[in-house]
Amino acid sequence: MPQTDAANLELITQAAWAYYQDGMKQSEIAAMLKVSRASVVNYLAEARARGYVRVTMHPDVFMEHQLGRELADAFNLEQALVVPDGPTPDSSLRRVAKAAADWLPKLLSSGDRLGVSWGQTVYEVAEVASRAPIEGLTVVQLVGSQVTPLGFAAETCSANLARAFQAECVNLHAPLVLSTADLAYQLSREPVIAQQLQAVRHCNKTIFAAGSCSEDSHVVASGVVTQDELRAFRRKGAAAVICGRFIDADGAPIPAEVDERMIGVTLPEMQNKETGLLVASGIDRAAPARAAILGGYVSHFVTDVSTARDLMARA
Incomplete structure (x- = not known):
């Protein structure tokens, strides 16, 4: 042409x-x-x-899928959306991210405060979110910023979703991890940061991913913990990472010194939300997803067929 x-x-x-x-x-x-x-x-x-047209598939179709109903019943979720596997892991992730992006506006209402996590999965969701203005919505960055070679910065995830939904955006203008607990405490008491952390605490809905505890975990690549620290967490039974913090296979927090040096949402603040949307793709995310669900962080779940089947086997 x-x-x-x-x-x-x-x-x-x-x-x-x-x-x-x-x-x-x-x-x-x-x-x-x-x-x-x-x-x-x-x-x-x-x-x-050129992006003039975006073709979407109605998420209700996939929620009616038998596997989705079984998954919701087995893990006591409000709803689970299961999409077909892609031909490659990357294509599966893109399918899951697109499904989550199309579903998310249907889970939001005027006056909601949506807390947004970070990482590749959430970044992919934010990248493909279609324009869907939601009056009175506030989008909040849940964790402080962290230099990452992968480019999935927390502020980018929240800003992109806020732009798609034409929502107010509250970014957290502080590092995720500081050198000392005292420095983190002092910084969190600065009026600007304290106000932003107040917004984090008052989110009624969240979208997040549960990271793995493998050696190539995002928390290592981004410098949240070292390989030695990660191995120490695994010895304590770590099964997943939520917003930079570790939980065991039953979803219980694994406290550590690094928690005191972090600025961002805490695990108790992530639990039992009105809506907790977990997005997961890949067999390596089945165990972390299960831990997040058992810990009370998840009400709604988007995944692919392979991950869903692996989860059902763990049920």
């Missing part, structure tokens, strides 16, 4: 509107625009590539 000029742009938008909004067939659009059907196919592909 030649480089798009003003005339072609007009044809692209006309074709996209006729196909997706008016429900016209491609052959009908071709006759209307006086072009070939192949040109219409190209126009629609260009509209998707």
Whole structure:
């Protein structure tokens, strides 16, 4: 297809509107625009590539899936959404993230305060979230900032979701981990940080991922803990990481010195929310997801078929 000029742009938008909004067939659009059907196919592909059109699937379809119902019943969840596996782990993650992004606005209402975690999974959700304005919504960054070579900064996750929902955004303008507990305590008492932490404590809904405790865990890559510290947590029975903090297989917190040096949401503040949306993809996330669910952090769950089946085997 030649480089798009003003005339072609007009044809692209006309074709996209006729196909997706008016429900016209491609052959009908071709006759209307006086072009070939192949040109219409190209126009629609260009509209998707440019982001003019975003195709979504209704999440209710996947919640009615038998595996989703079984998962919700087995783990006493309000709802579980299970999407088909992708051909690769990365594609499965993208499918799960897109499903979560499409479902999330349906779980939110005016006046809600949505706490947003960090990491690749939450970042992927925020990246694909479609524009869905929610009046009176506040989006809150749950953990302080941390330099990460992977680019999944906490402030990016919260800011992207706030932009998609046209919501007020409360970022946490402090590092996640400081060098001493005293420094963390003093910084948390600064008026600006104290006000932001107050917003963290008053979130009624959350979206988060449960990280693994494997050697390539995100908390190691981002410098929250060292490999030696991670091994020490595993010896204590660590099964998952939520917002930089460790829990065991039953969801109980594993306290450690690093907790006193952190600025962000605490584990008790993450429990028993009105809505706790956990997003997980991959067999290595089944055990962390189970720990998060048993610990009372989860009311709603989005995952893929393989992870759901592994969880059912653990039930």
